Amino acid sequence: MADTLFHKVWNRHAVRALSSGQTQLFIGLHLIHEVTSPQAFDMLRQHGWRVAYPNRTFATVDHIVPTLARRRPFLDLMAEEMTAALERNCRDFGIQLWSSESREQGIVHIIGPELGLTQPGMTIACGDSHTSTHGAFGAIAFGVGTSQVRDVLASQCLALDPLKVRRIDVNGRLSPGVYAKDVILTIIHQLGVQGGVGYAYEYGGSAIDRMTLEERMTICNMSIEGGARAGYVNPDETTFAFLRGRPFAPSGESFDRAVDWWRSIASDPNAPYDDRVALDAGSIEPTVTWGINPGQSVRISERIPADGDREALAFMGFAPNAHVRGTPIDVAFIGSCTNGRLSDLEEAARIARGHHVAPHVKALVVPGSQGISRAAEARGLHQVFIDAGFEWRGAGCSMCLAMNTDKLEGRQVCASSSNRNFKGRQGSPTGRTLLMSPAMVAAAAIAGEVVDVRTMLEEIPA
Amino acid sequence: MTASPAGPILAVAGRGLPLRGHDIDTDRIMPARFLRSVTFEGLEQHLFEDDRAADPRHPFNDERYAGAAILIVNANFGCGSSREHAPQGLAQSGIRAIVGESFSEIFQGNAAILGVPCFAADPLSLDRLQTLVEHTPAVTIDAHVDTGVISAGPLRFTAAVPPALRDAFISGQWNPTAMLLDRFDEVRLVADRLPYVSGF
Numbered sequence: 001m002a003d004t005l006f007h008k009v010w011n012r013h014a015v016r017a018l019s020s021g022q023t024q025l026f027i028g029l030h031l032i033h034e035v036t037s038p039q040a041f042d043m044l045r046q047h048g049w050r051v052a053y054p055n056r057t058f059a060t061v062d063h064i065v066p067t068l069a070r071r072r073p074f075l076d077l078m079a080e081e082m083t084a085a086l087e088r089n090c091r092d093f094g095i096q097l098w099s100s101e102s103r104e105q106g107i108v109h110i111i112g113p114e115l116g117l118t119q120p121g122m123t124i125a126c127g128d129s130h131t132s133t134h135g136a137f138g139a140i141a142f143g144v145g146t147s148q149v150r151d152v153l154a155s156q157c158l159a160l161d162p163l164k165v166r167r168i169d170v171n172g173r174l175s176p177g178v179y180a181k182d183v184i185l186t187i188i189h190q191l192g193v194q195g196g197v198g199y200a201y202e203y204g205g206s207a208i209d210r211m212t213l214e215e216r217m218t219i220c221n222m223s224i225e226g227g228a229r230a231g232y233v234n235p236d237e238t239t240f241a242f243l244r245g246r247p248f249a250p251s252g253e254s255f256d257r258a259v260d261w262w263r264s265i266a267s268d269p270n271a272p273y274d275d276r277v278a279l280d281a282g283s284i285e286p287t288v289t290w291g292i293n294p295g296q297s298v299r300i301s302e303r304i305p306a307d308g309d310r311e312a313l314a315f316m317g318f319a320p321n322a323h324v325r326g327t328p329i330d331v332a333f334i335g336s337c338t339n340g341r342l343s344d345l346e347e348a349a350r351i352a353r354g355h356h357v358a359p360h361v362k363a364l365v366v367p368g369s370q371g372i373s374r375a376a377e378a379r380g381l382h383q384v385f386i387d388a389g390f391e392w393r394g395a396g397c398s399m400c401l402a403m404n405t406d407k408l409e410g411r412q413v414c415a416s417s418s419n420r421n422f423k424g425r426q427g428s429p430t431g432r433t434l435l436m437s438p439a440m441v442a443a444a445a446i447a448g449e450v451v452d453v454r455t456m457l458e459e460i461p462a
Numbered sequence: 463m464t465a466s467p468a469g470p471i472l473a474v475a476g477r478g479l480p481l482r483g484h485d486i487d488t489d490r491i492m493p494a495r496f497l498r499s500v501t502f503e504g505l506e507q508h509l510f511e512d513d514r515a516a517d518p519r520h521p522f523n524d525e526r527y528a529g530a531a532i533l534i535v536n537a538n539f540g541c542g543s544s545r546e547h548a549p550q551g552l553a554q555s556g557i558r559a560i561v562g563e564s565f566s567e568i569f570q571g572n573a574a575i576l577g578v579p580c581f582a583a584d585p586l587s588l589d590r591l592q593t594l595v596e597h598t599p600a601v602t603i604d605a606h607v608d609t610g611v612i613s614a615g616p617l618r619f620t621a622a623v624p625p626a627l628r629d630a631f632i633s634g635q636w637n638p639t640a641m642l643l644d645r646f647d648e649v650r651l652v653a654d655r656l657p658y659v660s661g662f
C-alpha cells in the first residue's frame with residue numbers, strides 16, 4: 001500500500017504500543033550537547049542505569065561554547081563547568097564527543113549531516129527543538145526535553161504519539177535574492193506558528209527538488225517554528241550525492257545497498273496525506289520578521305499590517321502600516337543551525353565583498369562548525385568578511401540564543417539569520433530581533449538599515 | 463531535582479494563577495541565561511524574570527497568586543525551545559496543572575514527564591476562569607484528569623488532556639523510563655532489523 005516516509009520510518013522503528021497508548025519508538029541516532037544533558041546523566045546515575053547504545057550516541061559542545069578566547073579552561077567559568085561535565089559524562093558512559101578543541105566540533109545540527117551521521121530513514125532525537133533540521137535527509141527527527149534525553153540514553157527509545165502528515169509543495173522557481181529562509185518564513189507566515197501542531201511537514205515540489213541539502217536543512221530547521229513536531233524532505237539523488245564519502249556514511253558496496261534502502265523508505269507517489277498545501281515559489285520575496293514570533297513577517301516590499309499584534313508592535317517599536325525596510329540596525333548576526341553553513345556564508349560574502357559594514361553596526365559571522373570554518377577560510381571568505389568589517393568567530397550557537405557573551409544590549413536591533421525573534425532571545429530582555437536570510441543580514445550590515453538585498457545584487461555581475 | 467509527585471494523578475486542586483496572552487514561548491518562561499547550570503536547582507526563582515522586570519503587575523509578581531497550583535494560560539503556551547527548564551521551573555514553583563487553549567507539543571510532553579497535566583479548553587471558558595481568579599484569587603479550582611471536568615466557584619466546563627497522556631496520569635505511568643526499559647529484548651529486535659544498525 002502506498003505510504004508516506006513518515007509512516008514507513010515510524011513503523012520500522014515502533015517497538016510496541018505502551019499501556020499509555022503511546023508508541024515506544026526506537027531512536028537510531030541520539031545527539032547530545034552540553035546544555036540539556038547534564039541533568040539527564042545525573043538522573044541516569046541516580047537510578048544506576050547505563051547508556052543503552054553508546055555507539056548510537058554522539059556529543060558536541062555548541063550552545064554555551066565561547067566564539068572568542070577558546071583556550072581551555074574557558075574564561076567563562078560556567079561554560080568551562082558545563083563543557084567539563086559533558087566531557088566527564090561522555091568518558092564515564094563511553095560516548096564519542098567532539099569537544100571544543102576537536103576539528104569536528106560545531107552546532108549539533110550542522111555536524112550530524114556534515115559527518116554523515118544523519119541518514120535517510122533514521123529516527124533522530126536531540127535535546128534541542130531544531131532537531132527537525134535532520135529531516136532534510138529524509139529522517140524523522142525530534143527535539144526533546146531533558147527527561148527524554150534521559151529516556152533515550154537509558155533505553156534508546158521515546159514514548160511518542162504518532163503525527164499526521166501535511167504535504168507542502170513549493171513549485172516553480174525562486175527569484176534571485178530569494179532564499180530557502182524566505183520560503184520557510186513564508187510558509188510559517190501563511191500556516192501560522194501553531195499551524196503545524198499535531199503534524200509532521202513533508203516538503204516537496206519542484207522548488208524543493210532543486211534545492212541543495214543545505215537549503216533543505218534551512219527549511220526543515222524551522223518546521224518547529226510553525227508548530228510542526230518534525231519536518232522532512234524525501235531522499236533523492238541530491239541526498240545520496242551529499243552523503244557519499246562522509247566519514248560515518250556507508251562506503252563501497254554498502255553505500256549502494258544503503259541507497260536502495262533509502263529509496264524504499266521515501267514517500268510513494270500516491271501516498272495519502274492528512275493535509276496538502278501548495279505555494280508558488282515565484283511569488284516569494286525576501287521576507288523579514290517585524291514581531292516577536294517567526295510568523296509575524298512581511299515581504300520586504302510590504303508594510304506591517306494595520307492590525308498587527310499590539311504587544312509585538314509595542315515591543316518592537318513599530319507603528320502599524322510601517323515598513324520594516326529602512327529600520328536602522330545595531331547588530332548583524334550571520335550564523336546558527338538555520339543559516340550558518342558554507343552556502344550561507346558564500347551568499348553573505350557575495351554581498352559583503354568590496355563593501356564596508358556601516359560604522360554604527362557590530363557585525364558577527366559565526367560559522368556553524370569548525371569544518372565550515374576551514375572550508376570558508378580555504379575559499380578566502382573569512383578575509384572578505386574581515387575586510388568588510390565583520391568579526392570572524394569560532395563555531396557555535398552564539399547569538400542565536402545568547403548563552404555566552406555574544407548578546408544584544410538594551411533595546412538594540414539585530415538583523416539575524418537565526419530562527420527565533422522571541423522577546424529576550426538574543427540575551428537582552430528588551431533586545432529586538434529581525435529574522436531574515438544571511439544575504440539580507442549582510443546587506444543590512446552594510447547599509448546600516450534593513451534593505452532589499454535585490455537592490456545590492458543588481459550591482460553584482462552574475 | 464524535581465519536586466514532582468509519583469503515582470497516579472487523578473485530579474489537581476488548588477488556587478489559580480491567570481496568565482493572559484498567546485504564544486508565550488519558553489524563552490520568556492525561562493530565559494536562556496538561567497540554563498547556565500548543570501542542575502535544575504533554583505529555577506523557580508527565575509520564572510518569567512524578564513517579563514516580571516518589565517511589568518511590575520505581571521501575574522507572577524502578584525502576591526495574591528502566591529502558592530497557586532494551577533496556571534491558566536491562552537493559546538500555544540510553551541512554544542519555541544524544547545528546554546525542560548521551563549516546566550521544571552513551573553513545577554518547582556508549585557504549579558501542578560496548566561489549563562489553556564493549546565500547548566506546544568514538546569512543552570506538553572516535557573510537563574507530563576514531570577507529572578504536570580496540561581488541559582486544553584475553549585477560549586470562552588478560559589476567559590471566564592481567568593476573570594474569576596482575577597476577581598477572587600482565593601477560589602479553589604478542581605481539575606479532573608479522568609473526566610476533564612474543571613470547576614471553580616460557579617464555573618464548570620470540560621477540558622481535554624490528550625488520551626495517551628490522560629491514561630498515563632491515571633495509571634501512574636506518566637514518567638515512561640521504566641516502561642521503556644521493560645522488555646528491552648524487543649528493543650534489540652527492532653534495532654537489529656534496521657539495516658543502518660546491523661550494517662548495510
Ligand code: SF4
Pocket residue numbers: 062063107108109128129130336337338396397400401418419
Ligand atoms: S544555533 Fe540556535 S537553534 Fe540551533 S542548536 Fe544552537 S541554539 Fe539551538
